[in-house]
Amino acid sequence: MMIANDCLHSCSLFYSYSLVKQTYALFKEKLFNAMRMKLFSLLSGCVLSVFCAASHSDPLPPDATYRPLPTRPFSSVKADDEAEKSKVQQRQRELLEQRYDLSNHPLPILMSGGRKPVQDGVRVKLKGGVSWDQLASMSADDIRQKNLLPAGFMPLPHVKQATGGQVFPQQQIDQINKQEGRNLKRFDVEFDLPDQFTPEFPAPIFLTTHPELGDVSQGQLLTIKNYYSLLVGYITPVQMEGLRLLLTPFPQEEFNQTEDRKSADQSLGVTCLDCHANFHTNAAFHLTPDVRPQADRFRLDTVSLRGLFNQQIHGSKRSLRSVEDFSQFEQRTAYFNGDHVSATRKGANLPDRTNQVAMMAQMQNIIDFPPAPKLDSMGHLYPDKASPQELAGEKVFMGKGRCAECHIPQTAFMDQQMHDLKLERFYKPGVVTNGLVVIPDGPIKTFTLRGIKDSPPYMHDGRLLTLADTVEFFNLVLGVQLTTEEKSNLVSYLLAL
Amino acid sequence: MLANRIFIVTAICCAALTAHAEIGNPAGDSPLTPDSSASPKGMNNADQLFVQLVGMGGKAEVEAGNTAAHQGKSDLVQDFGRRMAKDHQNANQKLEKLAQSDHIEIEKNYDPDHQRQSKYLSGLKGDEFDREYIRTQIAEHQRTALLLEWEIGSGQNKALKQYAEDTLPTVLEHLQMAKDTLQQLKTT
Secondary structure, rough: OOHHHHHHHHHHHHHHHHHHHHHHHHHHHHHHHHHHHHHHHHHHHHHHHHHHEEEEEEEEOOOOOOOOOOOOHHHHHHHOOOOHHHHHHHHHHHHHHEOOOOOOOEEEOOOOOOOOEEOOOOOOOOOOOOOOOEEEEEOHHHHHHHHOOHHHHHHOOOOOOOOOEEEHHHHHHHHHHHHHOOOOOOOOOOOOOOHHHHOOOOOOEEEEEOOOOOOOOOOOOOOOOOOHHHOOOOOOOHHHHHHHHHHOOOOOOOOOOOOOOOOOOOOOEEEEHHHOOOHOOOEEEOOOOOOOOOOHHHHEOOOOOOHHOOOOOOOOOOEEOOHHHHHHHOOOOOOOOOHHHEEEEEEEOOHHHHHHHHHHHHHHEEOOOOOOOOOOOOOEEEOOOOOHHHHHHHHHHHHOOOOHHHHHHOOOOOOOOOEEOOOHHOOOOOOEOEEEEEOOOEEOOOOOOOOHHHHOOOOOOOOOOHHHHHHHHHHHHHHHOHHHHHHHHHHHHHHOO | OOOHHHHHHHHHHHHHHHHHHHHHOOOOOOOOOHHHOOOOOOOOOOHHHHHHHHHHHHHHHHHHHHHHHHHHOOHHHHHHHHHHHHHHHHHHHHHHHHHHHHOOOOOOOOHHHHHHHHHHOOOHHHHHHHHHHHHHHHHHHHHHHHHHHHHHHHOHHHHHHHHHHEEEHHHHHHHHHHHHHHHHHHHH
C-alpha cells in the first residue's frame, strides 16, 4: 500500500512536473514573443523619438531660467554698478522724455488723502506728425507697418533690465530709514518717474470695518515701529498679527545678507508694505516673476491693495485665486523673481498657511476703497450728485466706449478675468528698448477703477502716466473712435469713481 | 596593469569632457560686468556659448534651407527654404566677422542634434518632407529667438548683444512665416 502510494505520489509528481514544464515552455515562448514585440516597439519608439526629439536633447543654457551665482567679489560689482549708475539713469530719463510730456500740470482735484493733486492732460507724445484722430482712423496694420504707435503706449522698460529687481521711490526710502534705520536704497539704480506721476505719500487707509472713521493713518506711513500704537483698538488680534507680518522685513533678491545684493550693507530685507505702502501703492516697481529669459520680463507697477475683499484673481499675469495664495507665494515670486532656488540660498520666508498667511489675509481683506460719494451701491452715479460732464462720461463708459464690458460697475469695475488686448496688432515684436525685448503682453488681469485717480501711473507696467493717456490708449486698442468731448467727459467720470 | 590603463584612459576622457563642458558652465561672470573688467576677449561665458550655439545652428539652417529649396514638394516650402538659406547665410557671415575680430573660431561641424535632424529630413519625400521640415523650422526658430533674448539679457560683449538685437526681429519674422506656411500646408 505504502509503496503504491509512494509510486502514485511520485507518478503524480512527475506528471505535474512535466505539465508544469510544458506550460512553462509555452508561457515562455509567448512571453518571449510578447517581449520581443514590446522591445521592438520600444526601440522603434526610441528611434522615432530620437529623431523627433533631435532638436531638444541639448536644451537652452540653464541660466536662461535660473539665476547664476555671482563669480566676482561684491566690492568690485558694487564699484562697477556705482560707476555706471548715472549713465543708466540718464538713459532711462532720455527714454521717458522721448515718450512723454513730463511737465507738472496739476488739476484742481486732489487725491483721496487731500495732499496731492491729480495730473492733467495727455502726456504720451505722438509720432510722425499724426494727430490722435488721424491715428484712431488708421487700421492696426497700417500703424504697425508705418511704425506710428506712440512710444508711450509700448511696454515701459525697467531702469536696468539685466538686473531688474525692486526699486523704491525716494520718499519710501527716507521714511523707512527714519523710522526703522533700515536702508532701502540700491547702489545700482534709482526710481525713475517724476514725483507728480506717483500716488500721494503716505496714502490714507480706509477700513471696511469702520466706514464711519474715514482715513485712520493719521498722516503716517505704517511701519513695524508704529503699527501697534496706531491701530490697537481698531482691529482684531488676528488682523494685528497679520499686519505685523506684513510689516516684518524678510530677505529679498536685492536686499539680503549674501554677496548677491544691491544694498550697500547686508540687509534684513523688504516688507510687503514697502511697496504696498499703507495698503495702497507708492509706485515702486519690479519685473514680472512669470517670464524668462530676463530680457523678456516686463515691468510691473505696484498695485493698490484696496478692495481686495471682492477681487477673485490676483497677480497681473498669473491668476492666483485668493489673497491667501498671493500672500503665501509672493516671497518666492515678487521677492525672488520666481526663482525658489535663489530664494532658498538667501533665506526665503515660508509663511505657514493655516496661521500666518490666514492672518495676513485677514488684514488685507479689510482695506476699503476711498469714499466715492457720487457712486451708489451698484457703482452708478447718483444723477442728482454728479455733474453733467461726469454723467455724460458714464454714458460713454457704459456704451460707446465699451469700458464697462470688462470694468463692470456692479463688481467694483472688475470682471475677475484676464484679457489679452493684443496690442501687438499695432507694433512689431522683437524690438529692444533699454534692454527690454518687446514681446506681446499676453492676457493681463482687469484692474479695478474704484479710487483710480489715487494710483498713477496706469497699466500693469505704469506706461500710462495720466487717466487722459489711458482713455487715448483704449480708444485706439478698442477702436471706438471717441470724440474729443467724449474723451474729456470720460476722464471727468473716472475722476469721480 | 590593465585596470591602470583603463583608469588612465577614462580619466583622460573625463578631462576632455569637462574641458568641453566649461564653456557651458552657468556659474560664469555676472552679466553686468562691464567690458573693461571682463575676460581678455571682453566676453563672458554667455557670449562665448552664444557664438558657438548660434554659429552652428545658423550653418545647419543654411543646409536645411538648401535641402528644402530642392527637395520641397510645394512652392511654399521651396520659397521658404530659399529665404532661410539666404537670410541665415547673411547672419552667419556677420557672426563670423564678429568672431574673427575676437579671435574666436566657430565650430565647423554641426552639433550631433543638427546632424541627426539633417539625416532624418533627407530621408523624407513629398508632403511628409514639407510638413516635417516646417515643423522642425518652427521649433528651431523658437529656440533661436529665446537664445537671442538670452544673449541680450545675459551677454556682456556689446557687439554680440547688438548682433542679437539686430537679428531677433528677423528670426521672429521667420517664425511667423513658418507658422503661416504650416497652416497653409494643412489646408491644401
